[in-house]
Amino acid sequence: MCIRTEEVKQAYAHWKNAMIKSDLHVLEKIYTDNFLWTNNMGITNNKTENLNKISSGNLRYLSWINESMTVDMLGDIAIIKTREILKMIVYNQRVSAVQDVTVIFINQDGNWLLAGGQEISCSLN
DSSP: OHHHHHHHHHHHHHHHHHHHHTOHHHHHHHEEEEEEEEOTTSOEEEHHHHHHHHHTSOEEEEEEEEEEEEEEEETTEEEEEEEEEEEEEETTEEEEEEEEEEEEEEEETTEEEEEEEEEEEEEEO
16 A cells, blocks of 8 residues: 555656646646546646646746645545645736645556546635
């Protein structure tokens, strides 16, 4: 079980690095076809919408710190819960955010793929 938990944490780190670098090629492969992400304003984006948003260049991460990460496993489904402390540039404005995030990974053919997630804002400056 510990090995699988570490695999999921590595998959999360791989996704996080791809987000920071706006690496669309990696993100295309990480997301499942039915990927859905709900942001802290309640807006849900599918895979295509999320990739388009990232490719726009209107969001850049300056720093991304995780706190209190837990991984719960249920067969081939992994649920990560963590607090993200973010410093970003959004539409040329500096933004800081602290949010609690739930991220769902699914193991498909030995690969952990990101099926979706939800973020809830703790504070926004």
